[in-house]
Amino acid sequence: MRLLDGPDRPAPLPNVGSGFIDALERAGLAGRGGAGFPTAVKWRAVAQRSRGDAVIVVNGAEGEPQSKKDRVLMSARPHLILDGAFIAARVLRARRIVLYIGERHEAALASMLRALSQRSEPEPALVTVAATPARYVAGAEAAAVHFINEGLATPTNLPPYPFERGVDGAPTLVQNVETLAHAALLARHGQAPGTVLVTLAGGVVRPGVIEVDSETTIGEALSRAGGMAESPKAVLLGGYFGSWVEPERALQLAIDHESMRRHGLGLGCGVIGVLPASRCPVCETAGIMRYLAGESSAQCGPCFFGLRALADACTRIADGRANPDDLTRLQRWTADVRGRGACRHPDGAVIFLSSALNLFASEFAQHQAHDLRRTA
Amino acid sequence: MSREFNLVVDRITCDGRGLCAELLPELIRLDDWGYPILRPGPLPEHLLPLAQRVVEDCPVLAIALRRTERRK
Numbered sequence: 001m002r003l004l005d006g007p008d009r010p011a012p013l014p015n016v017g018s019g020f021i022d023a024l025e026r027a028g029l030a031g032r033g034g035a036g037f038p039t040a041v042k043w044r045a046v047a048q049r050s051r052g053d054a055v056i057v058v059n060g061a062e063g064e065p066q067s068k069k070d071r072v073l074m075s076a077r078p079h080l081i082l083d084g085a086f087i088a089a090r091v092l093r094a095r096r097i098v099l100y101i102g103e104r105h106e107a108a109l110a111s112m113l114r115a116l117s118q119r120s121e122p123e124p125a126l127v128t129v130a131a132t133p134a135r136y137v138a139g140a141e142a143a144a145v146h147f148i149n150e151g152l153a154t155p156t157n158l159p160p161y162p163f164e165r166g167v168d169g170a171p172t173l174v175q176n177v178e179t180l181a182h183a184a185l186l187a188r189h190g191q192a193p194g195t196v197l198v199t200l201a202g203g204v205v206r207p208g209v210i211e212v213d214s215e216t217t218i219g220e221a222l223s224r225a226g227g228m229a230e231s232p233k234a235v236l237l238g239g240y241f242g243s244w245v246e247p248e249r250a251l252q253l254a255i256d257h258e259s260m261r262r263h264g265l266g267l268g269c270g271v272i273g274v275l276p277a278s279r280c281p282v283c284e285t286a287g288i289m290r291y292l293a294g295e296s297s298a299q300c301g302p303c304f305f306g307l308r309a310l311a312d313a314c315t316r317i318a319d320g321r322a323n324p325d326d327l328t329r330l331q332r333w334t335a336d337v338r339g340r341g342a343c344r345h346p347d348g349a350v351i352f353l354s355s356a357l358n359l360f361a362s363e364f365a366q367h368q369a370h371d372l373r374r375t376a
Numbered sequence: 377m378s379r380e381f382n383l384v385v386d387r388i389t390c391d392g393r394g395l396c397a398e399l400l401p402e403l404i405r406l407d408d409w410g411y412p413i414l415r416p417g418p419l420p421e422h423l424l425p426l427a428q429r430v431v432e433d434c435p436v437l438a439i440a441l442r443r444t445e446r447r448k
Contacts, residue, residue, distance in 0.1 A: 157388055300387040305409035336407045342387045 001193045003181050004211045008077045010118050013086055014187045018047060020091050024183060027192045033059055033139065033176030034241065034269040036257045039183065042173060045163040046092045049171035054094040057148065057167065057174040058085045060101040060108060061132045061139035064239040065291070066271045069197035070177050072209040074101070074108035077181060078115030084180025086123055087187050088173055096126060098167060100144050100174075103131040136240070136295035137345055141174040143297075154297040155343035196255050196270060202236075203229045203276035212255055218272055219251030233277040234359060238268025240288050241348030243355035244281070282367045285356040286314035292349040302340035306333060307349050314353070317364060320372045327368040330357060380418040382442045383427055390438035396430045403427075412439075 016023075025040035046054050058081065062070040074081060085097050099116075101109045109131065116124055130148050132138045138153035145166045147153035166172025175183075178197055186192040195211050198221060205226025212221050218235065222228055235250035236242055243265055245253075250272075253263060260267050275284055293307035310333050313326045334350045334357070341347070357364060366373075383403065392410035402423060403415045419427055419441075431441055 157386060301390060301392045301409055301411040302387070302407060305411075306407070309408070333408070336413065340387060340407075340411070340413070 001185060001189060001191075002195060002211055003073060003080070003178070003185070003193060003197060004076055004209075006077065006080070008079045008115075010079050010115075010120070011083075013083060013090070016087055016091060016187045018091060020087070020187060021047060023186060023190075027186050029179065029182055029186065029192055030257050031176055032178035032182070032197070032270065034064070034239070036261075036266060036268075039175070039179055042163065042175070043088070043092060045161075046171045046173045049163065050093045052093045052095060053168075053170045054089075054092045055167040055170050055172040056085050056088045056092065056094045056097045057141075057144050057162075057172060058097065058099045058101075058177060058180060059139060059141075059144060059174050060099065060105065060112070060177045061144065062102050062105060062269075063132075063134065063136045063139045064269050064271060065136075066199060066201040066239055066273055067269045068199045069209045069270055071102075071105045071108040073178055073181060073197060074105070075111045078112045079118075080181045080184050081112070081177045082115055082119065082123075083184035083188070084175075084177075084182075086126075087184060088175065088180065089126060092171075092173060094126075094173075096128070096167070096170075098148055099127060099129045100132055100148065101129070102134055102138070104134045135297075136292070137297050137343065140343055140345075142343065144174050145172060154299060155341075155345070157342050196267070198255065198267070198270040198272055200225045201271060201273040203232060203274040203279075205229050214256035215254050217251065218253050218255060221255065221272065222251070222274070228274050228276075230276045230278060233275045233279065233281055236271070236273035236275065238266045239271040239273075240292055241344075241352055242266065242268050242271065243351065244275075244285075244359045245355075246359060280318070280363070281356065281360040282314075282363050283318045285353065285360065286311065286318040289314045289349065289353060292345070292352070296345060297343075300341040300346070302337050303346040306337040306340075307346060309333060310337070310349070310353060317367045320367060320370045322368045322370065327364060330364075378445075380444045381424060381427065382419060382444065383414055383430070384440050384442050385412055385414065386438045386440070389436055391436055393435050395433055395435065396439055399430050399433065400426050404430075 021043045029039040031037045133153045142155045162172040232247040234244045289311040293311035296303045298304045316322045337346045397404040397406045
């Protein structure tokens with residue numbers, strides 16, 4: 001039983017009720033959108049508040065630039081995702097489902113709409129579609145709710161959380177498409193597949209999406225994709241909100257969320273990015289910081305100004321034209337910015353930057369000293 | 377039971393006027409872009425009147441006092 005290579009067709013939904021939330025808990029299912037939040041806790045919070053008015057948001061925004069797994073799943077198993085959504089609607093007594101899909105994910109959106117047209121009433125009548133702006137923060141729960149309610153895919157102050165007051169002011173479950181697919185298989189077969197979708201990116205022989213058992217190590221996953229194209233400098237785990245890890249350590253890590261957490265790491269949305277040794281890690285870090293600064297929704301000062309200042313200083317250092325105190329400023333600003341936005345965008349950016357400052361300390365110091373020669 | 381107060385900033389509303397840090401430098405400093413950084417932890421009792429003034433005087437009403445009941 002796998003997510004990616006099962007037959008995908010409409011079939012009568014399994015008969016599940018509120019007891020299904022306990023099954024989610026026993027299966028230990030955690031969200032696959034990035035935060036890894038326990039799915040049962042989320043469903044229960046909505047179930048407790050629903051008076052038959054709950055809303056299910058099927059989150060296929062996939063704004064992480066390196067991630068492709070949600071798109072691949074939406075193209076390959078749209079019915080499985082819809083099954084998950086309709087099961088959630090039944091268990092949580094929802095009256096509305098919103099497919100929230102990135103506007104640039106055209107094949108995925110078409111696949112989901114085609115599948116929806118093959119379902120029989122009353123299912124399709126519950127569903128509306130929202131094409132999501134291609135912004136990094138658009139996939140955040142509060143941004144999804146904000147977009148569906150008011151057309152703005154920007155985060156809002158929390159509380160109220162979506163499970164309290166979300167779409168139309170009703171208790172709302174915002175759930176990643178992969179998580180819903182896992183829930184659907186659990187409901188149908190009594191057990192979840194225990195697999196994870198990962199996107200292999202960067203210096204990999206065959207980059208792309210693969211499905212692996214959760215005990216698979218990152219090294220084994222990379223081998224399945226033909227291995228690394230050249231000797232690696234570092235591995236970025238979890239996308240742009242993730243952490244740089246030294247290759248020897250990364251390759252031995254098992255992919256499941258629990259063992260990642262024990263190592264103080266996270267797989268986030270499942271991106272494993274390999275940085276080849278021929279690339280400059282300081283330049284790479286500066287490029288990602290510029291991207292993240294540009295993706296601030298410009299609502300909170302510490303995020304809008306702070307990330308821009310961090311990205312500018314990183315870029316000066318990378319280009320060998322650092323101001324004398326740029327590196328010490330990076331350290332101070334990284335601490336200052338954390339926890340000071342309405343959403344976690346600034347936090348994710350400085351967690352990423354901190355991992356770079358740790359792992360690439362000597363490269364940053366060398367660049368700060370305006371020495372751009374490559375070290376082995 | 378005892379009452380505790382915390383200052384909380386609405387990060388979206390705050391636009392960095394900096395009045396709060398001027399009125400209550402004991403608890404609030406500004407970052408390099410002029411936005412407040414609050415000292416963590418409960419508000420000391422003797423600073424409550426000043427904190428109330430911070431809340432009232434913020435030009436964009438971006439800071440509030442939150443009361444929490446705490447069992448001792």
